Amino acid sequence: MRRQIRELGRRSKRAIEYGLARIPGVKRVYWRYAPVYYRWKLREQIGHDTPLDPIRVLSVNPDQIIRFTGRTDAAGYRYQDLGTVMEGEWDTQPTQLIEDTVIYRSFVDRYRRDQPWEETELFAKLLSGDLTKVDMNTESAETLREELERYDDLYQMLQQTQYKTQQELRRETGIRFDNRVGLLDRLTDEITVDVGRDGELLFVDGRHRLCLAKLLGLSTIPAVVLVRHAEWLPKREAALNNGTHEHRDHPDIAPYLRST
Known part of the structure; x- marks a missing residue:
């Protein structure tokens, strides 16, 4: 209940922020100061x-x-959890492996075994309605195949060019996402992860x-951290301040060592 009340408050603030971000004369000011404000707010x-x-x-x-x-x-x-520190056992719970998901297995069938979409597990589950949280037109096999072919385009693009952030893609293609107005929305539109107590990167979305x-086999991709485990921060601090070798190459630590 408390989370729902807080969510209503956030939505009200979010509506005001989005309104300001859409006003032509205010938009430039918003994108200049929003990063400064959110860095300060979330650091606090x-x-x-x-x-x-x-x-x-x-x-x-x-x-990783x-x-x-x-x-x-x-x-x-995602929007609400960005910059959160959380205690608990959430990072030690047994969870599904990425490679065990329907999407990963179907992508393997499509791109490594060259199977048509119609023969993949993903196609069958979407068409039957077993996967309901995927935003796709599943009215017919033909429309679903056309929807899935967008991944073919993305796969080819990633083969030919460097993986880009969603913000970079917007600038280069000119595509507008009307529901991605504010800074936090655009950040959490990237691949998002949590960091467990020992630095483990735990998948959230994307x-x-x-x-x-x-x-x-891409070597790196852009990702945004949402939640860090409370026990990770002292280990991170030790690596940054004491020069300990453990975790020095961690993506949540290495960029800060290079900048010092």
Whole structure:
């Protein structure tokens, strides 16, 4: 109940922010000061003195993201959870492996075994209605195949060009996403992860892009951290301040070592 009340308050603030971000004369000012404000706000929320930019887009090896986070409904609260520090056992819960998902298995069939979409598990489950959280037109086999062919285009693009952030794609293609108006929305439109107590990267959202990146063997992809485990921050701080070798190459640590 408390979370629902807080959510109503956030939505009200969000509506005001989105309204301002859409006004032509205010839009430029918004994008100048929104990053400054959210860096300060989320840093205060995290409460640690070591270098940490909570809205930084990290470069992550997709092979380091092996399984899902154990937080409940994590993908549904990306905007709200950005920059959060959380205690508990959520990072030690047994969760599904990325390579065990219908999407990953179907992408393997499509891109490594050259199967038509109609013969993949993903196609069958979407057409039958077994997968209901996927935003696709499943009225007929033909329309569904056309929807899935968008992944063929994305796969080819990733083969030919460097993986780009969603913001970079918007600038280059001119495509507008009317429901991605504010800074936090655009950040959480990237592949999102949590960081467990020992630095484990736990997947939250963006599975199609992550699966394609894994299949293509990409060395790095952009990702945004939503939640860090409370026990991770002291280990991170030790690596940054004391020069300990453990975790020095971690994507949540290495960029800050290079900048010092």
